Amino acid sequence: MIQSMTGYGKHVLQLSNKKITVELKSLNSKNLDINARIPQAYKSKELPLRKLIADGLTRGKIDFGLYVEMTGEETSAEINTAIVKKYMEQLGKIADGDQVKLLELALRMPDTLKTDKEELDEAEFESIQDTVLTALENINLFRTEEGNVLEKDFTERIKTIAVLLEQVKSIDPERVAVVKERLEKSVSELKVEVDANRFEQELIYYLEKYDITEEKVRLANHLNYFKETLATADSNGKKLGFICQEIGREINTIGSKANYAPMQQLVVQMKDELEKIKEQLLNVL
Incomplete structure (x- = not known):
């Protein structure tokens, strides 16, 4: 909660x-x-x-x-009679006026009311x-009540990120195949003789650099941890913020390694959902 x-x-x-x-x-x-x-x-x-x-x-x-x-x-306020009379006397010397008018003017002057400080x-x-x-x-x-509204919003957005992650997983084999094909085509266009074994080793090394298996596993774990923390009895806004930082780190790494437009589009959508969560987390206790 x-x-x-x-x-x-x-x-x-x-x-x-x-x-x-x-x-x-x-x-x-x-x-x-x-x-x-x-x-x-x-x-x-x-x-x-x-x-x-x-x-x-x-x-x-x-x-x-x-x-x-x-x-x-x-009321604890009283009229300071002596001061009011003094004001009326002085005002009467300055300008003519009836007593009612002079009294109105005098009451507007400072210190005409005295208040006893009550305990x-x-x-x-x-x-x-x-x-x-x-x-x-x-x-x-x-x-x-406001927290309940935010919790529903967070749950839906985390679910959306999880769905997008599943789509990332489903197109990952296709991505690897496309990257491999792109590299082979680039080498063939050079029209130079290449050692097949050496090329295979270099290709494997290159593809390993773009492997996102660990990122997919860690991102799924972070999403589950966010949901578990959301369901605890205490309000953990700061903790949820830290988890969001880890979620963002894995999403960014997937994006930097993707090298494949369809996957990068999914990453952009995940980032958008995460940013909306971060904005709302600023209001969470």
Whole structure:
């Protein structure tokens, strides 16, 4: 089972006087990178919240948002009466205006509101932690669903490469015969007398250089190993990436040794399927 690194999770906590929303978004990244947006009043709890997220999400670029909306009548903000009166007095000296207009202007000035810093209640923080855990469950569910889609795509593309490999195997004897015939024709066109035994030895040596038996066996093994890794309980994106490198190495070697157009066409198709797998693997956890 594999998981995608792309995901989204959200959960809302409703308290008596406020609504707290937790949002988690993730994109692919080589490591875990958490970007947190937290109100100032909750900054003291940022580290434990980061640890909670790090324990729940192994890799990815994570955007974590904690949003607080006051819904009750209670508020910690008060009008700084003395400063407002001072602003109104100074504004009245500069320009004429009624008291309502002066009050509107004064309230727009700095420091007209004072906020008492309230301590974060531990019971509230425990509720926030539970909310984060629920959001983590949601984002992991999203990642798993995306992973299932990717797994089906990988399975089909690996199957396509395996089918193309069978076609490579089926035309390999024909390829060897064509290469041998091409060499014999080239030598005959030289119109020189050639020692038959020496020519046969050279021909065998030349054909051995273009033998792809080992590559065919190794490629088949790598394809099977990819499918086995895909079926494991853990999401192994990096491991699958390493296997893809080995698959690509064998495909490239077959292409360089082919020296036969029909086989090279099959190699191009295998490369195309592999590149699409590699692109999608960047999103796998």
